[in-house]
Amino acid sequence: MSNDTLVRLGGVEKTFRRGSEEIHVLHELSLEIPNGEFLALMGPSGSGKSTLLNLIAGLDKPTRGTIEIGGERIDQMAGRALAGWRARHVGLVFQFYNLLPVLSAEKNVELPLLLTSLSNAERKRHVANALEIVGLSHRAKHTPRTLSGGEQQRVGIARAIVSDSTLVLADEPTGDLDRKTGDGILDLLQALNREHGKTIVMVTHDAHAAKRSNRVLYLLDGQLSTELAA
Amino acid sequence: MRLAGIVVSNFKRHRLRTALTVLSILVAFVLFGYLAAIKKAFEAGVDVAGKDRLVVRHKISIIQMLPVSYEADIERIDGVKEATHASWFGGIYKEPRNFIPQFPVKPEEFMAMYPEFRLPPAQMDAWLRTRTGAVVGRRTADKFGWKIGDKIPIQATIWRPKSGGNTWTFDIVGIYEGAEEETDTTLFLFRYDYFDENRSFGEGAVGWYYIRVSDPARAAQIALKVDETFANSAYETKTETEGAFVKAFAEQAGNIGKIITFILTAVFFTILLVAGNTMAQAVRERTQELGVLKAVGFTDGQVLGLVLVESCIISIVGGSIGLALSWRLVAAGDPTGGALPIFFFPPGELVMGALYVVLLGLAAGAVPAIQAMRLNPVDALRRE
Numbered sequence: 001m002s003n004d005t006l007v008r009l010g011g012v013e014k015t016f017r018r019g020s021e022e023i024h025v026l027h028e029l030s031l032e033i034p035n036g037e038f039l040a041l042m043g044p045s046g047s048g049k050s051t052l053l054n055l056i057a058g059l060d061k062p063t064r065g066t067i068e069i070g071g072e073r074i075d076q077m078a079g080r081a082l083a084g085w086r087a088r089h090v091g092l093v094f095q096f097y098n099l100l101p102v103l104s105a106e107k108n109v110e111l112p113l114l115l116t117s118l119s120n121a122e123r124k125r126h127v128a129n130a131l132e133i134v135g136l137s138h139r140a141k142h143t144p145r146t147l148s149g150g151e152q153q154r155v156g157i158a159r160a161i162v163s164d165s166t167l168v169l170a171d172e173p174t175g176d177l178d179r180k181t182g183d184g185i186l187d188l189l190q191a192l193n194r195e196h197g198k199t200i201v202m203v204t205h206d207a208h209a210a211k212r213s214n215r216v217l218y219l220l221d222g223q224l225s226t227e228l229a230a
Numbered sequence: 231m232r233l234a235g236i237v238v239s240n241f242k243r244h245r246l247r248t249a250l251t252v253l254s255i256l257v258a259f260v261l262f263g264y265l266a267a268i269k270k271a272f273e274a275g276v277d278v279a280g281k282d283r284l285v286v287r288h289k290i291s292i293i294q295m296l297p298v299s300y301e302a303d304i305e306r307i308d309g310v311k312e313a314t315h316a317s318w319f320g321g322i323y324k325e326p327r328n329f330i331p332q333f334p335v336k337p338e339e340f341m342a343m344y345p346e347f348r349l350p351p352a353q354m355d356a357w358l359r360t361r362t363g364a365v366v367g368r369r370t371a372d373k374f375g376w377k378i379g380d381k382i383p384i385q386a387t388i389w390r391p392k393s394g395g396n397t398w399t400f401d402i403v404g405i406y407e408g409a410e411e412e413t414d415t416t417l418f419l420f421r422y423d424y425f426d427e428n429r430s431f432g433e434g435a436v437g438w439y440y441i442r443v444s445d446p447a448r449a450a451q452i453a454l455k456v457d458e459t460f461a462n463s464a465y466e467t468k469t470e471t472e473g474a475f476v477k478a479f480a481e482q483a484g485n486i487g488k489i490i491t492f493i494l495t496a497v498f499f500t501i502l503l504v505a506g507n508t509m510a511q512a513v514r515e516r517t518q519e520l521g522v523l524k525a526v527g528f529t530d531g532q533v534l535g536l537v538l539v540e541s542c543i544i545s546i547v548g549g550s551i552g553l554a555l556s557w558r559l560v561a562a563g564d565p566t567g568g569a570l571p572i573f574f575f576p577p578g579e580l581v582m583g584a585l586y587v588v589l590l591g592l593a594a595g596a597v598p599a600i601q602a603m604r605l606n607p608v609d610a611l612r613r614e
């Protein structure tokens with residue numbers, strides 16, 4: 001309950017409607033994430049991990065309950081304000097990188113900055129800095145097609161940190177990578193957490209990856225627990 | 231706009247498809263510009279026709295002639311300010327395809343009737359001094375490279391000269407300019423007195439009369455009065471406004487304006503489908519990327535804008551090249567080699583063209599842009 005809590009979810013319900021059928025994905029879910037934590041979310045496929053992450057990202061709204069991030073009630077924000085909030089406060093990392101294939105690595109990284117008032121030179125500096133952190137400065141001009149999976153994910157991570165948001169949300173960031181390459185990505189996320197003070201929420205189904213975090217939570221039957229019940 | 235980079239990079243994606251779409255828009259606007267000029271050519275005469283001018287012709291047809299004595303009779307009618315006549319000469323300069331309308335007229339009266347024909351006073355004086363003098367419009371002078379002082383032989387097809395043979399020789403004494411771009415500057419005008427004395431038959435017959443009325447509001451009434459005056463004579467008349475006269479003349483070739491409008495509507499409808507389909511495909515195959523843009527913070531409005539701008543750029547590139555090309559084509563000259571005396575790219579149509587370019591871009595992009603705007607990023611990112 002201290003000021004150090006970055007993310008606070010209270011009594012969150014999420015129900016999807018598919019035709020006449022209702023799917024209850026999250027049920028009375030509460031969660032607090034302190035600033036500077038590296039949290040791993042695990043759980044079987046279809047348990048609602050991505051749904052939870054999307055709620056924290058402000059990409060989706062809860063059916064009921066509150067979501068407060070950095071003191072702001074994002075569940076109450078309107079679409080436009082929420083988009084602006086996302087641009088400033090969260091960085092998203094996807095399993096399949098989701099880079100724009102027609103843009104070079106640096107242009108992909110620059111995307112969130114296009115929404116800010118930064119000058120061209122300032123944007124360049126931020127992009128160069130982000131690419132430096134992920135160790136891809138030498139690939140800046142390459143398009144995604146010419147990069148390996150690991151390199152593409154590094155570009156994705158650079159895009160997530162370029163606007164200097166404190167919160168990085170990663171949905172199975174190593175899910176599409178081999179063990180060795182995945183370890184490199186996990187090293188990077190760990191460094192972002194330890195050296196750059198990022199708060200990270202990482203969805204994974206890989207216990208080996210989850211070990212890199214400070215805390216592991218399991219999602220089952222719409223609820224979070226510290227132990228894998230099954 | 232700093233987001234323009236994203237739009238431009240999208241064109242690299244399907245170069246061929248983009249190029250073909252641009253090309254089809256280009257062709258549509260070449261057609262638009264060219265047909266607009268042709269339409270204008272048929273309408274221009276009607277547009278510039280004087281509201282206060284009437285044309286009197288033989289009741290049966292324009293080919294039948296009227297007595298020259300009618301001029302005085304017409305001028306006596308209440309409401310008629312002045313009257314003058316002209317006739318169809320129909321001669322050939324070198325080759326039949328060199329179409330030039332040639333009229334024998336009374337210089338001072340005719341030029342007073344047509345103040346939009348601008349002839350320097352010195353050249354008018356020269357015309358009055360020179361019996362064989364002729365005055366030509368700028369377009370015709372430029373087309374054949376005629377200068378003042380040139381002797382121009384015209385082969386008669388109807389009016390053989392008394393002097394034998396069938397060649398009339400005229401001295402170019404003046405070149406008139408049009409007051410407006412629509413003004414017909416293709417006419418070849420020469421003196422009626424010379425024509426009348428030197429023709430081998432038909433003395434005292436003229437083709438038609440022009441009347442200037444004192445009050446355009448009474449034009450219809452005066453036209454009736456003229457026709458009443460000559461009713462039951464050997465030469466009955468039909469009098470109408472110059473606009474109606476020109477229109478009837480142009481409509482001999484069918485209702486060109488309507489046909490052209492119809493063609494252009496069909497062309498634009500087709501092009502709207504082509505461009506709209508391109509944009510729809512572009513958005514469909516980019517669903518996930520648009521989802522990413524929204525995920526990183528692009529608003530619905532910005533995503534809508536990106537799609538619309540992309541659509542408008544395609545339209546503007548194709549449309550402006552097309553309009554520029556049609557401008558060049560029209561400037562290269564009348565496709566009939568002279569039958570359309572007024573052939574130019576109407577500036578008003580250029581403005582309309584530019585407007586259509588933007589409208590096409592917006593219309594083609596509208597549906598896909600709205601789809602992109604409504605796209606839910608969560609759904610867009612879910613489909614792998």
Ligand SMILES: Nc1ncnc2c1ncn2[C@@H]1O[C@H](COP(=O)(O)OP(=O)(O)O)[C@@H](O)[C@H]1O
Nearest residue numbers: 016017018025044045046047048049050051052
């Ligand atoms: N937009 C949606 N509409 C309908 N059902 C959805 C939607 N998103 C997720 N679901 C359902 O919610 C459940 C949880 O999905 P998800 O959060 O993607 O699970 P996980 O990431 O843990 O595999 C699944 O049963 C899925 O089918």
Ligand SMILES: [Mg+2]
Nearest residue numbers: 049050051171
């Ligand atoms: Mg998932």
